[in-house]
Amino acid sequence: MSEASFVFGEKPIQIESGQGVTLTGSRGTDYLDFGASYACTPLGHSHPTVTEAVQEQAAELTYVQGSYPVEARTELYDRLAALAPGDCEKVWLCNSGTEANEAALKFARHATGRSKIVATMQAFHGRTMGALAATWKDEYKEGFGPLAGDVEFVPYGDEEAISEAVDEETAAVILEPIQGEGGVNPAPAGYLQHVRDVTDEAGAAFIADEIQTGIGRTGDLWAVEGEGVDPDIVTAAKGIANGLPMGATMVKPWIAEDPGNHGSTFSGGPVPCAAANATLETLVADDVPAHARDVGAAFRESLEGLAAETDTIRDVRGRGLMVGVEVKTGANAVLRDLAIEHGVLALPAGRTVVRFLPPLTVTEEHCQRVVDALHATL
Numbered sequence: 001m002s003e004a005s006f007v008f009g010e011k012p013i014q015i016e017s018g019q020g021v022t023l024t025g026s027r028g029t030d031y032l033d034f035g036a037s038y039a040c041t042p043l044g045h046s047h048p049t050v051t052e053a054v055q056e057q058a059a060e061l062t063y064v065q066g067s068y069p070v071e072a073r074t075e076l077y078d079r080l081a082a083l084a085p086g087d088c089e090k091v092w093l094c095n096s097g098t099e100a101n102e103a104a105l106k107f108a109r110h111a112t113g114r115s116k117i118v119a120t121m122q123a124f125h126g127r128t129m130g131a132l133a134a135t136w137k138d139e140y141k142e143g144f145g146p147l148a149g150d151v152e153f154v155p156y157g158d159e160e161a162i163s164e165a166v167d168e169e170t171a172a173v174i175l176e177p178i179q180g181e182g183g184v185n186p187a188p189a190g191y192l193q194h195v196r197d198v199t200d201e202a203g204a205a206f207i208a209d210e211i212q213t214g215i216g217r218t219g220d221l222w223a224v225e226g227e228g229v230d231p232d233i234v235t236a237a238k239g240i241a242n243g244l245p246m247g248a249t250m251v252k253p254w255i256a257e258d259p260g261n262h263g264s265t266f267s268g269g270p271v272p273c274a275a276a277n278a279t280l281e282t283l284v285a286d287d288v289p290a291h292a293r294d295v296g297a298a299f300r301e302s303l304e305g306l307a308a309e310t311d312t313i314r315d316v317r318g319r320g321l322m323v324g325v326e327v328k329t330g331a332n333a334v335l336r337d338l339a340i341e342h343g344v345l346a347l348p349a350g351r352t353v354v355r356f357l358p359p360l361t362v363t364e365e366h367c368q369r370v371v372d373a374l375h376a377t378l
């Protein structure tokens with residue numbers, strides 16, 4: 001631990017290495033990573049294909065600015081255009097989720113000539129000024145204002161509220177197809193299509209923040225695809241380069257900017273691009289999303305079985321390998337016990353939800369170990 005660190009509350013476990021689903025601590029202890037990598041390693045830690053792509057690219061060309069085409073970036077633009085939902089075929093690359101959303105909000109305002117943003121209660125979209133303004137929790141915002149104005153929050157999943165909030169002054173609705181930080185809250189059936197209809201009618205952009213749900217996590221490459229919904233803007237980050245910093249804002253042609261209107265020095269750096277190409281190619285070739293769907297369904301079924309057996313679980317939610325378990329005892333005590341007593345690392349989502357975001361390559365055996373650990377803990 002470093003005395004100089006002030007942003008993160010550091011955990012008492014120093015991680016030395018990672019392979020697949022396993023993280024190894026400095027005392028030689030192995031941990032099952034069901035959350036420590038925050039959805040950023042869909043293929044597992046130190047995946048050989050990604051590692052090789054990174055090493056080769058770093059040796060050949062580590063960086064050149066985005067105006068000079070390089071093969072890795074061109075390949076990634078084309079790959080994302082082909083893989084993006086619907087016609088979101090214009091791609092902006094950046095380094096993180098919040099930057100991807102920041103760009104999405106800017107692009108939507110510019111394309112519509114409007115400023116109002118509609119976001120949802122419990123939403124999380126990032127920590128920079130614009131994305132933070134569309135984030136719900138006051139805890140994240142207190143003392144940092146004034147933030148970008150003109151954001152209206154509506155209850156997530158409430159069709160009537162969104163119909164009322166979206167009008168001719170609305171630039172965009174931004175939401176997560178399944179709220180992550182907010183408690184693993186899947187959109188109710190029909191809600192996303194309703195948002196699509198309402199934004200279409202008002203001429204507003206529909207931004208799907210797939211930073212946590214995307215890249216196969218929910219059993220489809222994109223959660224909106226699983227719902228058959230076609231947004232104007234989709235943002236991705238976290239797992240897109242299997243652990244290297246990368247974000248992407250994919251937009252329909254009517255949203256796309258003229259060159260020069262937005263930018264970032266590190267946009268589409270060759271090394272993260274090489275990592276993203278290797279990640280996405282492997283993910284698609286091995287049909288990892290289908291694996292996530294099947295293993296995730298079995299995992300949730302076991303968890304529901306456990307919920308029926310004990311009276312300490314209030315709810316099991318999610319899709320694919322984005323899973324939330326609402327516990328009556330408070331999430332932090334459970335997480336601590338899982339880590340220290342059972343070597344299972346997971347995440348909170350609010351005070352009462354234990355969230356699992358493992359690599360998408362986990363097996364049913366890994367999941368069963370987590371269910372057994374949770375059983376013992378509860």
Ligand SMILES: *Cc1c(COP(=O)(O)O)cnc(C)c1O
Pocket residue numbers: 096097098099101124125126127176180181209210211212213237238
């Ligand atoms: C993590 C996350 C973000 C922010 O991404 P950063 O890379 O941390 O900036 C935004 N939206 C959602 C849904 C996220 O899960």
